[in-house]
Every structure is written in structure tokens, then in C-alpha cells.
Amino acid sequence: AKSEDSDTPAAGGSNPSAGAQVVQSAAPGAKSCTLEQFGGTKIDLKTAKVGFSQSEKEANPFRIAETKSIKDEAAKLGIPSANLQTTNANSQFNKQISDVEQMIDSGVQLLVIAPLNSDGWDSVFAKASAKKIPIITIDRKINATSCKDYLTFIGSDFEEQGKRAADKMAAALGNKGSVAILLGAPGNNVTTLRTKGFKDQIAKVAPEIKITFEQTGQFSREEGQKVSEQLLQSNSDINGIYAENDEMALGATVALKTAGKKKGDVKIVSIDGTKGAVQGIVDGWIYSVIESNPRFGPLAFETATKFFNGEPIAEDIIISDREYDQSNAKTDINSAY
Amino acid sequence: MALLEVVDVSKVFPGVRALDDVSFTLQPGEVHALVGENGAGKSTLIKVLTGVYQPDGGQLRYRDEPARFDSPMDAQRAGISTIYQEVNLIPLMSVAHNLFLGREPRTAYGLLDEKRMFREAHEILLRYGVTTDVRRQLGTLALGAQQMVALARAVMIDAKVVIMDEPTSSLEPREVETLFGVIRDLHSQGIGIIYVSHRLDELYQICDAVTILRDGKVVHTGKLADLERLRLVSLMLGRDMSAVRHEGFTGFGGDHGGAEDAAPVLKVTDLNSRRKLHDISFAVRPGEVVGLGGLLGAGRSETIKAIGGAYPVDGGEIAVDGKALNRPTTVQAVKAGIAVQPEDRKAEGIVAGLSVRENIALAILPRMSKLGLVSDRKIDEVVRTYMTRLRIKASSPDQRVGDLSGGNQQKVLLARLLATQPKVLLLDEPTRGIDVGAKAEVQGLIDELAAEGLGVVLVSSDAEELVEGSDRVVVLRDGAVVGELRGDAVTTEALLETIAAAAVEAKEVGNDD
Amino acid sequence: MTTEAATATRPAIDLARVRAWLPKYGVYVAIGVLVLYNVLFTPNFLTWSNLRIQLIQVAPIVIVALGMALVIGTEGIDLSVGSVMALAAALIPLYLGYGVVAAILVSLVAGVVVGLVNGTLVARVGLQPIVATLALFVGGRGLALVISDGQLKDVRNDDLIYLGSGDFLGIPMLVWIAALLVLVVAFVVRRTVFGRRLLAIGGNRPATELAGVPVKRVLITVYVLCSVLASIAGLLAVARIQSSDASAVGLLIELSAITAVVVGGTPLTGGKVRVLGTVAGALLMQLVVATMIKHNLQPSTTEMVQAVIILIAVYVARERKSR
Amino acid sequence: MSTGIVSDPEVPAAVVAADERRAERTDRMVGLVQRQGALAVLIVVVLVATASFPNFRSFDNAGTILIAAAPPALIALGMTFVIITGGIDLSVGSLYVLGGVVSAYASQWGLIPAFLVPLAVCGVIGVLNGLLIAYTRMAPFIVTLAALLGARGLMRALSDEGSTTYLVRSDTFRSFGTGSFLGIGYPVWLVAAVFVLGMVLLSRTRFGHAVYAVGGSEDAASLMGIAVRRTKVWVYVMSGLLAGLAGAINAAKLGSGVTVLGTGMELDAIAAVVIGGTLLTGGAGTIAGTIAGVLLLGVIQNMINQVGNVPSSYQQVISGAFLAVVVVAQTYLVRLRRVT
Numbered sequence A: 001a002k003s004e005d006s007d008t009p010a011a012g013g014s015n016p017s018a019g020a021q022v023v024q025s026a027a028p029g030a031k032s033c034t035l036e037q038f039g040g041t042k043i044d045l046k047t048a049k050v051g052f053s054q055s056e057k058e059a060n061p062f063r064i065a066e067t068k069s070i071k072d073e074a075a076k077l078g079i080p081s082a083n084l085q086t087t088n089a090n091s092q093f094n095k096q097i098s099d100v101e102q103m104i105d106s107g108v109q110l111l112v113i114a115p116l117n118s119d120g121w122d123s124v125f126a127k128a129s130a131k132k133i134p135i136i137t138i139d140r141k142i143n144a145t146s147c148k149d150y151l152t153f154i155g156s157d158f159e160e161q162g163k164r165a166a167d168k169m170a171a172a173l174g175n176k177g178s179v180a181i182l183l184g185a186p187g188n189n190v191t192t193l194r195t196k197g198f199k200d201q202i203a204k205v206a207p208e209i210k211i212t213f214e215q216t217g218q219f220s221r222e223e224g225q226k227v228s229e230q231l232l233q234s235n236s237d238i239n240g241i242y243a244e245n246d247e248m249a250l251g252a253t254v255a256l257k258t259a260g261k262k263k264g265d266v267k268i269v270s271i272d273g274t275k276g277a278v279q280g281i282v283d284g285w286i287y288s289v290i291e292s293n294p295r296f297g298p299l300a301f302e303t304a305t306k307f308f309n310g311e312p313i314a315e316d317i318i319i320s321d322r323e324y325d326q327s328n329a330k331t332d333i334n335s336a337y
Numbered sequence B: 001m002a003l004l005e006v007v008d009v010s011k012v013f014p015g016v017r018a019l020d021d022v023s024f025t026l027q028p029g030e031v032h033a034l035v036g037e038n039g040a041g042k043s044t045l046i047k048v049l050t051g052v053y054q055p056d057g058g059q060l061r062y063r064d065e066p067a068r069f070d071s072p073m074d075a076q077r078a079g080i081s082t083i084y085q086e087v088n089l090i091p092l093m094s095v096a097h098n099l100f101l102g103r104e105p106r107t108a109y110g111l112l113d114e115k116r117m118f119r120e121a122h123e124i125l126l127r128y129g130v131t132t133d134v135r136r137q138l139g140t141l142a143l144g145a146q147q148m149v150a151l152a153r154a155v156m157i158d159a160k161v162v163i164m165d166e167p168t169s170s171l172e173p174r175e176v177e178t179l180f181g182v183i184r185d186l187h188s189q190g191i192g193i194i195y196v197s198h199r200l201d202e203l204y205q206i207c208d209a210v211t212i213l214r215d216g217k218v219v220h221t222g223k224l225a226d227l228e229r230l231r232l233v234s235l236m237l238g239r240d241m242s243a244v245r246h247e248g249f250t251g252f253g254g255d256h257g258g259a260e261d262a263a264p265v266l267k268v269t270d271l272n273s274r275r276k277l278h279d280i281s282f283a284v285r286p287g288e289v290v291g292l293g294g295l296l297g298a299g300r301s302e303t304i305k306a307i308g309g310a311y312p313v314d315g316g317e318i319a320v321d322g323k324a325l326n327r328p329t330t331v332q333a334v335k336a337g338i339a340v341q342p343e344d345r346k347a348e349g350i351v352a353g354l355s356v357r358e359n360i361a362l363a364i365l366p367r368m369s370k371l372g373l374v375s376d377r378k379i380d381e382v383v384r385t386y387m388t389r390l391r392i393k394a395s396s397p398d399q400r401v402g403d404l405s406g407g408n409q410q411k412v413l414l415a416r417l418l419a420t421q422p423k424v425l426l427l428d429e430p431t432r433g434i435d436v437g438a439k440a441e442v443q444g445l446i447d448e449l450a451a452e453g454l455g456v457v458l459v460s461s462d463a464e465e466l467v468e469g470s471d472r473v474v475v476l477r478d479g480a481v482v483g484e485l486r487g488d489a490v491t492t493e494a495l496l497e498t499i500a501a502a503a504v505e506a507k508e509v510g511n512d513d
Numbered sequence C: 001m002t003t004e005a006a007t008a009t010r011p012a013i014d015l016a017r018v019r020a021w022l023p024k025y026g027v028y029v030a031i032g033v034l035v036l037y038n039v040l041f042t043p044n045f046l047t048w049s050n051l052r053i054q055l056i057q058v059a060p061i062v063i064v065a066l067g068m069a070l071v072i073g074t075e076g077i078d079l080s081v082g083s084v085m086a087l088a089a090a091l092i093p094l095y096l097g098y099g100v101v102a103a104i105l106v107s108l109v110a111g112v113v114v115g116l117v118n119g120t121l122v123a124r125v126g127l128q129p130i131v132a133t134l135a136l137f138v139g140g141r142g143l144a145l146v147i148s149d150g151q152l153k154d155v156r157n158d159d160l161i162y163l164g165s166g167d168f169l170g171i172p173m174l175v176w177i178a179a180l181l182v183l184v185v186a187f188v189v190r191r192t193v194f195g196r197r198l199l200a201i202g203g204n205r206p207a208t209e210l211a212g213v214p215v216k217r218v219l220i221t222v223y224v225l226c227s228v229l230a231s232i233a234g235l236l237a238v239a240r241i242q243s244s245d246a247s248a249v250g251l252l253i254e255l256s257a258i259t260a261v262v263v264g265g266t267p268l269t270g271g272k273v274r275v276l277g278t279v280a281g282a283l284l285m286q287l288v289v290a291t292m293i294k295h296n297l298q299p300s301t302t303e304m305v306q307a308v309i310i311l312i313a314v315y316v317a318r319e320r321k322s323r
Numbered sequence D: 001m002s003t004g005i006v007s008d009p010e011v012p013a014a015v016v017a018a019d020e021r022r023a024e025r026t027d028r029m030v031g032l033v034q035r036q037g038a039l040a041v042l043i044v045v046v047l048v049a050t051a052s053f054p055n056f057r058s059f060d061n062a063g064t065i066l067i068a069a070a071p072p073a074l075i076a077l078g079m080t081f082v083i084i085t086g087g088i089d090l091s092v093g094s095l096y097v098l099g100g101v102v103s104a105y106a107s108q109w110g111l112i113p114a115f116l117v118p119l120a121v122c123g124v125i126g127v128l129n130g131l132l133i134a135y136t137r138m139a140p141f142i143v144t145l146a147a148l149l150g151a152r153g154l155m156r157a158l159s160d161e162g163s164t165t166y167l168v169r170s171d172t173f174r175s176f177g178t179g180s181f182l183g184i185g186y187p188v189w190l191v192a193a194v195f196v197l198g199m200v201l202l203s204r205t206r207f208g209h210a211v212y213a214v215g216g217s218e219d220a221a222s223l224m225g226i227a228v229r230r231t232k233v234w235v236y237v238m239s240g241l242l243a244g245l246a247g248a249i250n251a252a253k254l255g256s257g258v259t260v261l262g263t264g265m266e267l268d269a270i271a272a273v274v275i276g277g278t279l280l281t282g283g284a285g286t287i288a289g290t291i292a293g294v295l296l297l298g299v300i301q302n303m304i305n306q307v308g309n310v311p312s313s314y315q316q317v318i319s320g321a322f323l324a325v326v327v328v329a330q331t332y333l334v335r336l337r338r339v340t
């Protein structure tokens, strides 16, 4: 086989240290958790059995980068690959639950979970807490009690991402105009929070911006494009599109092009920070991208190490996401994933 | 006192007046024949009587009370049970379950009492000459045995009226006798029986009264004994007695005299298939009609299908015009000039949803086309030819075949076979379930075709038809050839003797091991 | 005839006529109603650019539904079409280096292979179509992901993109291609030996077999055609969204396609194929969704309305018990 | 005068009987393997898994497999009844999610409503399916496809487009979902009990036999006095109820009415039923087979996980290939049976 890109060296992942996650300074007085409080036993990560449960197929850049980062970091720490068990729920929530339960049965001593959903983990917690297995959830938070049901959450603040996107949108439109939202998959927590943050912030900072259209693009490029096409027909006066992930933003870009719009006619703001979207900024089609950094490996294992060493671990470890716009897209594109 | 009565009942289907002011009375203890050509409305009348259809006009009286049956179940509860012509039982379920379906014996807890059910089923069926394991799937039984189960089921409930729609069309003679025994029994118990059949001599054997339907109307009703057979036929057909007499009962003429020394057009040598066929050999010369005789289950259908490539063959040779076919597929068989008319017209013959035209053209599409494109002009030509030649009655070539009467469906099927310009015609029960008129036409046609030089293989459970129609009869039993009748020996008596002799032999062999 | 008699009989006649007419043309009436509604209540509905969008969006479904209609005509069903689209999509970027023709050929070959597998399972092994194609429904997309390494790949080949978003004589290429395929399939069904055999198989397979029709070959061809059409839809989807995403392309399209076919008046029991009806069925479902989106209704409403429309359409078009 | 062929009354009774008996024995043997083929494969697969994966044979792992299989098993049970009548129910996946959502919502009123409300809601949709299929002669495929959409729409409408996840408020209900007896989760016991009922219903009652009869031949069944329409309505009601119950059990286990549960549940159920030897043409099938089919799918999934590092895409390829192999094997067994 020979692809279009065969001649150019493979892009992406070339610079492992680029785009590493940075923790926001923890809020003072926030709850924390130690090994003692949790009631677990100290183990050596190098010889421990670790389980990682991925929620969705590694079919989009975010998931690919996330899984890869966990695996790479484990290898770097010297965890033999036989000791790292990974499962993928293929977007089926029940499968994720039984995947995790099965890993608990098979004796893992640390669980890293990228949850498909924030609720519905009761049975897993019942099982894990009986065996005192610490759970680190990454990218999505689980609605439960930290230090009891699970250890900690590492990830972005989705609502905050929505707010930042709203700020960008407000700036792009000069605080007035009409905006469409391309929602993520319905029922998804990420969708809910990114929508809430965006709407709240718009109402606060730019009440003259009207949100005239909200339709789901299912987080997929094709749906994003289809919905945008319909949107551009019936609301031809739209000024901005807020896409809740980069894929939909890229779909919207294609729709804009085919509808005969010019760069900058409609301002697109999206969330994720994939290479494609950052390239979109460079090309002038996308106004700004708020990052949601998927490289959880180093931070997750660092947190686990600290925890087993007896150090206190914060309830939420919120990473500080970057943002891309015209000013930095060109220079920082290599740290996009 | 009348047991069951319909007064001025009408039933209209889109485009057909299937019943037109029909009145009919059944007395207790009477065996009442219901006769008529295909499509005369017999089955429709029965379905009206048993709640499958609601009449569009007129009324139903049962035991001198006005009655209305909303469903077959309703009628059954009232004591009217029926053996239907087409579908009757459920092949995938066991014999016993079929017998008791809907009224299974139950234990104190309301659960089925299968032990009792199996035991009772066994006992009941013994009386009908069915000895098989009642746990067996019904579908694995011979058709006759299945029909006996249906009969047992119908009589088992406290029936006041038993309706039989062509019960003997798949029974072998022994079973027919059993059936008649049962009917006489019911008769003596005062149960009324409605009996539908195209086999006239059966009617005269067991029926008291007769009602003749034609085109949905009653054309005669009265004592059967008072009605001459010829007159019965002429009433059914709506034709003159003299015309009927002239045509005779079967449409077959004399011998076709395929030259004795001509090379066979079909030669079958040592055909074997699993446990079903054993070393079957026979030959058919051009212009000859060879009958395959035997009881039901003798393997006649399998033989025919095997030759036509529709039944797996383990060994043996089939040659058409001297050219050997090695385990032909249906495609190869048709190409070689073999045309098979299957036994089950509905399931394996016609494509009910397609038009007469499409059905006739189905097998010859490649010839009717250029580069894969069909020429409707060519097709129309062929279709017109055969519709005229076989006197197919259809409103137009575009009519759905499923809407035609049984006889015409059969003719369409024959037209399809003939259109392939075959060398050998294999006909499995070509006249089953079609009325006297159509039957004679089909039989006449077979004669004609043979006279034109086709080799014909004829399978028929109607011994008269077989004997009259064939030049030679090859007798099968248990999948093997047990004898052959030629020339003057082609008689019903000889046929029966051959079968019986083989039976004795088989029995002796059976005793040996 | 007196006026009195005329007025007395007219309603009865009309009712009967409407009853006979509705099953055949109900879909078109429904489309008409929906268009009318949109013309009245949706801004910018009656514009060429809007019509364009609707046609472009419906094109892949129409193409898949054409193949599905053929399969359903044989009393079958093909669940694997979505996976075939994904396979085609996954293969394209891998071979685009050799040029667009090579990439298209390779993806069509994938369609042929899947069709052969499905067809063999149905015709030779004798599996029920729904089960036979379920295996590739599950496995096919997995294979596509394996092939594409799970990665979404951007496509920049201009020729390919032209297929997806270019115009020819002012009409999108996609629409040309879909229209051409509709004509071809309609022609195949009506005028060719293959088409007639297909319908006969759907009507009564044993009878067709006994008539000397090479049933297995026809069936396998039908499944191959269906898969090839699906792979065409897959490659057009790639061309249109200018990227290949094996995990998303053609997701759940089998249901949309089956719906289009059935709503268009082709019965699931086989023996009949209504090509134009299928196109109308797809268009109807597209218009329903478009209307919902344009009026900014929530997914829950859209889904419930779709359910009701499917039921009404199929109820109206259902086969009346004829015997 | 008579054309009746008078044949020897006791023809070849001995020969036929001996032959028939032999045929019956083979028939029954092959029939057993065919019916219980899934069980045979299941045993082989379990043996292989036990030998290859040390963690597979743990008691906990078995419990995990069982509890994960509980909801799909219920759905497959309903599907078995539907498929035996010759129908199909595509709406079960949506009903399952809907059942879970309303169950979690109703749990605020206690344990009993948490079970009854989803049963009622899903039962009603089952009734609608059944009525439409039985009385309008619309194809089950298309009616239940519409119900799939409709029920999902309803679920979204009830949960604020899926964004609201109702938490289970009743502690008893929650502990029903997570608790266990003799080391086996309560849901598994409940499902086992329902299966026993289902088996009795299918094989030992008139209703069960009516189900077989309707699938075997609808016209014949109706002429034999079976209430075909009522039977059909009931199987879809059962299927709806069981999907609702599955949803409730799952809500109890997850402690919430999750709205993003996987689509495609209906196809899994169909696959399990078919692997279990039930014919999609209707008229034949067993519940024991369905159990084996469900467990087989569960065990295969578990094995794939035991390997530890199989990428998600390969998992699907393996599942698809496995499905094909089992179904093809099944078909050859059936054919063997028909020919002998």
C-alpha cells in the first residue's frame, strides 16, 4: 500500500515531551487523600499489575493519544507489558463495567479508567473498595466520593473549557451576533458540561450574542458537516459556530467551503487541540481551539507513585489546558496531537 | 332437523364473486359431497362455515339456531371441525403435539401432561393405522400419515360436523380404506360430514347427498344415488351430457407407439441416492409415455427430482439422447433437455407473485435476450403461442399466476416446461387437485406432446390415469424398481399385483433378518 | 346520469381508488406534504442551494438503499453495508498514493470480496441472510479499523475531492453518480435477465431453482452488487468529508437503507423491487431529518417523529392480504 | 370398479420399523447436538479458557461473567420467544435503556416502583409492537425498528436529551444490584428464576406450544384454533417486559439510569439466540440453547480481555469470525439432520 503521505515522514508523536500536561495549582484547602486514609497497601509500581480501561475505540486522535500515552509511560517506568492489562469498551458502557470488574478479579492493583459515563459505577466501586484497589479516573470525572470510591480524577475542567470557548467566541464576534452550537453526542457528560459552560459564559460576558441553533453532530466529522450544511441553508446569517470537538469543527469547515463562504466569514471555535484543527487555524478557517490534553500517562503514573509513597493526593487534579489561535498556532502545532 | 345450514350466503373477493346466494343443508348422519370445478367456491364455502371468512350476505344456522363463528376456534368449540385442503398441521412439531394442540391434557398445576399426551396420542393414532413414534416431528412423516393425524385431530373433539376438503388427495389406497372406515363410523354416530373431492368414484362409494357448485352458485343439490355420474360431470362443467360422454373421463387417447427400437431419449442407469433410491434403471424412448407406479413414498418424486438435478445423487448415470450427465445441477438438466414438473405446484412450481408472462418465460430468459437484455417482444410471442396452445384462461398475460385457478396454474407450469423445448418431460402428479375438465385437458396435452416425439415420464397416484396414460409402467417400491408392465399387461390389476408381490418379497426379506 | 346519482356514488368510488392508489404513491404524497410545509415555514427552503444540500446528503443513502432493495427483492437483507462502507473508506487513503483510480478500484474490490462472502454464506451454505451478514457487520468494521490503524486520515487528492464536492454542469458529482446508479439499477431490474431472475427468486426460490435458473449464481451476484454499491457509497463519503474515518463512516446506515427501501414500498417478503420508490423513501427520511434540524428540534423529537412516519408510511404501503 | 389399490395390510412393518427406528435414533442424536451445539461449543471454549488463562477459572471471574450476562440474557430470553414465532424484535436495546432510566427515576418511591414502572412502560411499548404486528400485518422488522427509534426518543425526552442521569434513590434497590447471595449476585438469581419460568412457559404450557405452532405455520395454527394474534401480541409484550426488567436490573447494578448504553444490543441478542440453535424462520428453538448462546458471547469477550492487550479493532474481527464459524457449523448440523 502507498498512501498520500508515504513520502513525508510520519507526523505526530515525534516529540514525546511536546504538549505534556501541566497541573493547575491546586485550590487551597481542597480535599486530599493519602494511602493511609484510603486504607490501601503500599506496592511497587514496577512489579504491580495495572489495569487500564479505555472507553471508546481508539479511532479519534484524542483516544489514540490517550491510550498511547498510558502505554508509553508504563513502558518507560519499566512495567512489563504483561503486567499492564488494557481493555476497550467500544463505547458500550456495560462492557466497560464488566471489563473493569474482570480486571479487578484478575488481581490488578491499580486501575486507570477513562470512563464512558460519569454515573453508573456503583458495582465497580463495591468490588474495588472491597479489595482496596485505588482507581484513577482520567479525562472524565465520576460522580462519587473520592478517597472512598476512587482515588482521584485527573483531567480537564470541561465546563471551564466551554467558558473559555465562550470568551474566544465573544472576542471573535465583538460581543454580538448569532452563534450555532454543534453539540457532542447526546447524553454524554462532556457534551453537557461544555454546553453549560459555553452558554453560561456567553450570557455573562456577551449577552448580545444569541445562540440560535443547537444540534448534535455526534462528535463526528461527517455528522458535523451534515448539520452545518443544513444550518448554513436555513440560518444564512450565522456569525459563529461553537463545535464541542475538533472533528465537528473540521466537518463544519468543509461545509463552509462548499457553501461558498470565505475564511473568517463564520468564526469557528472548538475544543480538543488536534493537529487537524490547529492546522485549520493556520489555514484561517478556524478562529480558535481550546485544548483538552489527552496525554495522561505521565501524570497518572506520577500520581500513583506519589500515592503509594504516602504523599497526599488532591481530590481533583485539574490540568491546565492550552489554547490555540492565530498567535500561536503555527509555532505550537507540533505540540498538538 | 338440519344440523348445519347456510341460507343465501354470498362472499365477494376483489374481482370474484366466490359465493353467490349459496344455500346448503347438512343433515345429521349424512355424508354430503360438495363438488365443483376448480375455483367453483368449495373451499370458500367451507371457510365461511368454519369462521375463517365472514359471509358478505346471507346467514348461517347451526342446529336450528342462527350462528356466527368469528374464528376457526369458535367453530371448533361449537363442534365443527375441519380438515383443510392446503395447510393443516405444523411440520416442525411432534405428532402428539399436533394432535393435541390447543387442547393438551394438563396436570393439576395447569402444566402440560406430556406423558399422558404421548400415551393417548399413541392409542388414538393406532386406530388410524399410524404406528409411528408420536414424539417424531410431524414433517418427517409421509403425507398420508400426516393426513391421518389431521383426521384423528378433527374427529377427536366432540364434533357434530366434520368437514373434509380433499382428504384423499395424498392418501394411499390402504389409508383411503381406513378413512372410509372412519367416515362410516362417524356416519353411524349421527355426525354430519361434508366431503369435498375431485375423485368421483370415491363420492359414489361413501356419500349420500351431493351439492354441486359452479362459479359460486349452487347448480344442483340432492341425493347422490339419483344422479348419474355423467350427469354429475356435466352439471359441474356446465356442458352437455353428450359432449362429456364424447370426451370420456380421462383425456388420454390410445397408444402413442414410440418405436420399440428407437434409441432412448432418456436413459437412467443404477441411480442411487442415500437411503432413498437404490439402483434405479429405466429408459424412455421418444414418443413414449413411461409411467412410474408405486405407493406413496415409493420414491417416485425423488427419482424424478434426482433426474432433474434437484435431489442429491450418489451414483449412477443419467443420459439424455445418449449424452451422459454426471450428477447434473438443475441448470445442466434443463440445458440437456430435461423438464421437471414438481409434485407441489405452490411450493416448487409457480412463482405466485409474478405474472403469467414472467412465469412462462422464467426458464428461457437467456434465449429471449441479447447480451443479458430481455426482449419483451420475443417473450410475448412465446407466451402467446403457449397460452393459445394450452388454452390458458387468464385475463391477460400480466395477471398474477397466484390468482388463477389450480388447473390454469398447472397449465402455466406446463407452458414454462414446454417453452424450454425439452426432450424429456418428467411430470409428477400433473393432475393432482385440478378439476375434471382441466384434468382431461392436461391429459390430452400429454398425449399430444408424446405424439410429437417427446419422452414423457408420468407419476400419478391415480391408478386409472397412470394405466390409461402410459405405454409402459415401471413399478417402484422403497426406492427400487420392482417390476415393469408392458403392452397389454398395463392394467390396474397387474399394477396392483406387482406392488403386492414386491410387498411379500419385502416382508420375506424382512423376516430373514 | 342524474347529478343526484353522481354525487351519491362519487365518494365510494374515490375511496376505493384512493385505497388502491395510496400504497403505490403514498411516499410521493408524503414528500409533497413535507415540501409544502417547509416552503411555508422554513426560511430559504425553496432555493437551489438548499435542494443541492438535501440531494448531496441523501445520495450515499440512496446508493446503499439501491443495493439493499435488490437484496430485499430476493427476500434477503444485508446488515453489512455499513461495514463495507467503512472498509472502502479505510482502504482509500492507503492506496491514494497510486492515484485515485487505484484507490477506487481497491475499495471496489473490497466490496466484491465482502459480497462474495455474504453471497456464498447465503446461497451456498444456506444461512439466513440476516445471520450471514451479521458476521461481517460485526467483523467488517473491525477489519476496517485494523486496516486503517484506527486513525482518521485526511484526504487531499483533488480528483477524489472533486467526486465528493465538485460540480458538473451545475449539479454535484455525487448527485450525478447517484442518479446514474438509480438508472442503472432500475434498468437492470426491469430489462435484464438477471433482474427478472432476481424477482423470481424472491417470489419462490425452490420453483426458480427447478426451472433451471442458476439461483446460487444470481444470489451471489445480488450480494456482490449490494456490497459494491455500498463501497461506492463509502468512497463517496470519504470524498465528501475529505477524510477517512473507518469508525464513523456508514454507521447505522443499514437501518436507514432498509427504512428507505421499505418506506418506498418494496415488501420485505421479496419478489418485488421498487427502485423509484426506494429513492423516494430515502428522500422522505432525509427531508424529515432536515426539517427537524432546520427547526432546531431536539434529537428526542426527531427520533419519535421518524418512528411515527415510518409506521404510517409502511402501514399505508403494506401488502393487502390478497388471497 | 374401484381404483383403490388394495395392498397387503401389514406390508413391510418389520423392515420399515427397524429402519425407522435407526433413522430416529440418528435423528435424535444429531438433533441433540444441533440443539445443544452451543452448549458443546461453550464447554470447549470454557475448557480452553481455563487451560490458557489462570485468572479465568477464578470464582470471582465466573461471577463477573454471569452478572454481566444477566441483562443480555433476559433480553435474549424475550427474543427467543419472538423468534420462535417467526418474528424479530429490534426495539429491545432502546427499551433496555428506557427501562433503566425510568427505573432509576422511579426508585425514589422505593424498590417496588423501581421494578414496576419500567415493566409498565416497556410493556406498553411491547403491546404496541404486538398489536401493530398482529393486526396490521406489517413486518415485525419494520414495526420494531420504528419502536427502536421511538423508544430512544422517549428516553431522551425523559432525560433532558440524555444529559440527566437519574441516580438510584432506594438503598434496597441499589443493594439488590450490587449485593450477592452465596457469592453470586442477586440479579443472577433473579435472572435464573425468570429463565426457569420461561422454560416452563415455553415447554410445558399451552401458551408455549402455541408459540411454536405460530412459528411453525401461522395459517395452520390459526386453522387449528390457536389464537395466533393473541399469541403474537403476548410474545412482544414479554419481550418488552423482559427488556424493561433487564433495564431495571442494570440500573440497580449501576446505581443510576445511564442514558448512553450501547446500541446494537438487539443484534447481540439475536446472535445469542441464533447461536443457541433457534431458527430465525421460527417454529423451533430452546431456551437452554439461548442461555448457552449468551454465555458463549460473554465468555468469548472475557477471553479476549484475558489476553490483556488485544486492540479494540481486533476484538471485533474475532467476534465476527467466531459468529460466522458457529452459525455455519450450526447450519451444517441442521442439514445433516435433514438429509439422514
Ligand SMILES: Nc1ncnc2c1ncn2[C@@H]1O[C@H](COP(=O)(O)OP(=O)(O)OP(=O)(O)O)[C@@H](O)[C@H]1O
Pocket (backbone or CB within 6 Å): B139, B140, B141, B142, B143, B294, B295, B296, B297, B298, B299, B300, B301, B302, B343, B428, B429, B459, B460, B461
Ligand atoms: N419414510 C419416510 N420418512 C420421511 N418422509 C417420508 C417417508 N416416506 C415418504 N416421505 C415423505 O412423503 C412424501 C411422499 O413421498 P415420496 O415423494 O417419496 O413418494 P412418491 O412415491 O414420490 O409419492 P407421490 O409422488 O405419489 O407423492 C414426501 O414428502 C416424502 O418426503
Ligand SMILES: Nc1ncnc2c1ncn2[C@@H]1O[C@H](COP(=O)(O)OP(=O)(O)OP(=O)(O)O)[C@@H](O)[C@H]1O
Pocket (backbone or CB within 6 Å): B013, B014, B016, B017, B018, B036, B037, B038, B039, B040, B041, B042, B043, B044, B045, B085, B403, B404, B405, B406, B433, B435, C322, C323
Ligand atoms: N382470499 C381470496 N382472495 C381472492 N380470491 C379468492 C380468495 N379465495 C378464493 N378466491 C377465489 O374464489 C374462487 C373460489 O375459490 P375456492 O378456493 O373456494 O375454489 P374451490 O372450489 O375450493 O377450488 P379447488 O377445487 O381448486 O380447491 C376462485 O375464483 C378463487 O380464485
Ligand SMILES: [Mg+2]
Pocket (backbone or CB within 6 Å): B042, B043, B044, B085, B165
Ligand atoms: Mg379448494
Ligand SMILES: [Mg+2]
Pocket (backbone or CB within 6 Å): B297, B300, B301, B302, B343
Ligand atoms: Mg412424492
